[in-house]
Amino acid sequence: MAASVPRTALVTGGSRGIGRAVVERLGSVGTVVAVHYGHDAAAAERAVAGVRAAGGRAFPVRTELGAPGAVDELARGVEEGLRLHTGSTGLDILVNNAGIGCRADIDSLTREQLDRALEINVKAPVFLTQRLLPLMRDGGRIVNISSVAPRVAHPHVLGYAMTKGALEAFSRSLAAQVGPRGITVNTVAPGLIETDLHRDRLRAHPEEAEEAAALTMFGRIGQADDVAGVVAFLASAQSRWITGQRVEATGGAYL
Known part of the structure; x- marks a missing residue:
């Protein structure tokens, strides 16, 4: 009897924070995961090592999203890694997680800030999806x-909210x-999540952490991992009748 073909996934920004938690969730159920990262090779290797230690398969792919040719570079790396690990370039799951902040209100927002946020938060996932759909x-x-x-x-993250x-x-x-x-x-829409992006600020300003928790x-x-569980469900066969939806993962904040 022929061996079953493993499910495969690409998680952008998969080396840290929500992305890493998603990588670990998907890897734990036998999915072969391509872990995209931009700069922190050590963090990507830790994410890959965590999946492998749990008996799964994962591999890192480095690309600086927003740079010229980045989408094709990432797609080629994913294709090569999938072929090596599965014998095929077939992809089952794409999680467009990578993104950057854009902290500014209408008075201080610059063209450069908004262009950079649009490049990474909008153009990269759109054209990566276009490239990988085949x-x-x-x-x-x-x-x-x-x-x-x-x-x-x-108001103080105007550009980010727009993207x-x-x-x-x-x-x-x-x-x-x-x-x-x-x-x-x-789409999964998290609220404030304690990741590297926010942890130092929240520790330095405990009153902000208390206010956020109270919401x-x-x-x-x-x-x-609160968010990763939602993503893993939407990536599973059980979610087959859910599409075009926005699922908030906020713990009920701003109800």
Whole structure:
């Protein structure tokens, strides 16, 4: 009897924070995971090593999103790694998680800030998805990581909220196009999550941490694995009847 073909995934920004938690979740159920990273090779190797230590398979792929030719470079690295680990370039799951902040209000926002945020938070996932769709098997899963910011007014992250709103619009439109292939496209919108991006600031300003925890229904700040569980469900066969949706993972903040 022929061996079953393993499911495969690419997680962008997979070396740290929410991305790493998603990598570990997917790897724990036998998915072969391509772990994209931009700069921190050591963090990517730790993420890969964690999956392998648990009996799974993963490999790192370095690309600086936003740089010229980055999408093709990343796609080629994914293809090479999948071929090496599975004998095929077929992709089942794409998690567009990589992103950057854009902290500025309307008075201080610069053209350079907004261009950079649009390049990485919008253009990179759009054109990476375009490049990888021919590799994606029917019945595949695309999960885009957004934020609560497009729904709740945050004047000091105006540019960031705009980019995540654009990503959500992309998800809905894409879902309508790829639905006939059985591919689902959904958005996960976290609230404040205790990742490297926020941890030092929250420790330096405990009053901010207390306020953020009080906003949730559970009296605590979210953890990366809280979001990873939602992503893993949307990447699974059990989510086959859910597409074009925005799923908030905020612990009930801003209800």
